[in-house]
Amino acid sequence: MKVKTEMPQLRLMEKRRELVRRGDVDGLIGQIAGTVLTHLSSLPVRCAPRGDLAVRRSIERVVFEVRTEIANACQQMADKAGEPPRNEQD
Structure with a gap:
């Protein structure tokens, strides 16, 4: 009965x-x-001067x-919240 009302x-x-x-x-x-990780990964190419591989590798x-x-x-x-490891989910 409680379920029906809820x-x-x-x-x-x-x-x-x-x-x-x-x-x-x-x-x-x-x-x-x-999205965040994809854009974060694009930073080395966007920030390093063109052709400066040393700076690019440092940023990477x-x-x-x-x-x-x-x-x-x-x-x-996730551990604090008691979430199961990704390989045990689903």
């Missing part, structure tokens, strides 16, 4: 966009993260370090 309320909340599916949110976060190293730091921070947040 369902219309949940549907209404979903229509008002007060309640969203976790899969939708996860997909959006994945798209945002992918920093970008790699930043991406690694981001990945580690996200992994720590």
